[in-house]
Amino acid sequence: MKRATVLDARGKELSPCSEDRARKLVQTGKAELLSEDPLVIRLYRTVELPPPKPREAETHPLQGKKLLLHICCGPCATYSVKRLREEGAEVTGYWFNPNIHPYSEHERRRESLAHLAEQIELPMIWEPGYEMPTFLRAVVGHERFGERCLICYRMRLERTAQVAAREGFELFTTTLLISPYQNQRAIKHIGEELAEQYGVPFYFENLRRGFAEHYRLAREYGLYMQRYCGCIYSEWESLDPEASTHPRRRSTPSG
Ligand code: SF4
Numbered sequence: 001m002k003r004a005t006v007l008d009a010r011g012k013e014l015s016p017c018s019e020d021r022a023r024k025l026v027q028t029g030k031a032e033l034l035s036e037d038p039l040v041i042r043l044y045r046t047v048e049l050p051p052p053k054p055r056e057a058e059t060h061p062l063q064g065k066k067l068l069l070h071i072c073c074g075p076c077a078t079y080s081v082k083r084l085r086e087e088g089a090e091v092t093g094y095w096f097n098p099n100i101h102p103y104s105e106h107e108r109r110r111e112s113l114a115h116l117a118e119q120i121e122l123p124m125i126w127e128p129g130y131e132m133p134t135f136l137r138a139v140v141g142h143e144r145f146g147e148r149c150l151i152c153y154r155m156r157l158e159r160t161a162q163v164a165a166r167e168g169f170e171l172f173t174t175t176l177l178i179s180p181y182q183n184q185r186a187i188k189h190i191g192e193e194l195a196e197q198y199g200v201p202f203y204f205e206n207l208r209r210g211f212a213e214h215y216r217l218a219r220e221y222g223l224y225m226q227r228y229c230g231c232i233y234s235e236w237e238s239l240d241p242e243a244s245t246h247p248r249r250r251s252t253p254s255g
Contacts, residue, residue: 004039006031008047063088067203068125068169070094070160074112075225076175078217079210081122084173092169093117093124096159098131099152101232106130112224119221125163135231143233145247149183152231154190161191161198171203178207178214181229 004022006014017025022041025031034040067089071077077093084091095113100106110126117124138155139148157174164172173191176182184206191202218225228238236243 002039004041007034007040007042009042009044010046011042012047012049014043014047014049060087062171062203064090065170066090066092066168068092068094068160068164068167068172070096070156070172070174070176071113072097072156072175072230073109073226074116074221074223075214075218076178077113077116077122078221078223079214080175080178080207081120082217083205083207083210089171091122093122094127094160094163095124096127096156096163097230098135098155100230101132101235103130103132105226105230106132108224109226116221116223125167127159127163139231139233143245145233145237145245146183148231148233148245150186150190153183153187154194157187157190157194157202161194161200161202164200165198169200171201173203173205175207177205178211180208180211184208 002019003016004019006017006022008014019039022031022039025043026033026041029044031041031043034042062084065088067084069077069080069084069091071080071093081091081093093113095110097106097109100109114124116122135152135155138151142148142151153176156176157172160172160174163169172195174187176187177184188202188204191204195202215225228235233243233245237246240246241248
């Protein structure tokens, strides 16, 4: 059916209407006909349109939400915290990384994050202790890259979900989502499973768009930049392409 363009008395374009309705408005003296083809009418009155919709930031699902952010290291936190805050979240950081070996490296990354947290006034929950034996026991028999990573993600995200539930957070997520070296699909899947289990939604966002910026920000804040992912296997793989756990090798650690 033919549609009519409708203007108000000041010439402001309104929503179009059907041809029948347009002709009725003209016949009843409520509008004048400006053009037959295309069909355009002008009302004799002005119409105030509803105010524009609020901007995206004001309606973002993170707006005003208490969010617990698992943080793997200071550099990955730079862009992630900035982005989540811009989207309106009240971000609290959470440190639990028993996958970082050796202990001196764990402490170096933890101190670097503390340095950042102070600069950007980020409230933090620090998991005390160092649960390296728990991590190593969990990956026995699954040492290959990729396979052990699934265990590693679950271990860290599960503790984050537990703390989020206990402390009354509305959402949880992780800085692991910024790294192109991590399996983002698996992280999302595990996060959503844990969300169901612990009753706190997992917030997924592809933070990789900020990966280049995170280097710039890390330099700006003077943060320590690590050379390997975290576990002792990843350190080996970063130095030795022949490491039997290496993703490019077919053999198993024992084979
Ligand atoms: S490579 Fe990284 S993600 Fe994979 S198990 Fe080691 S520390 Fe965890």
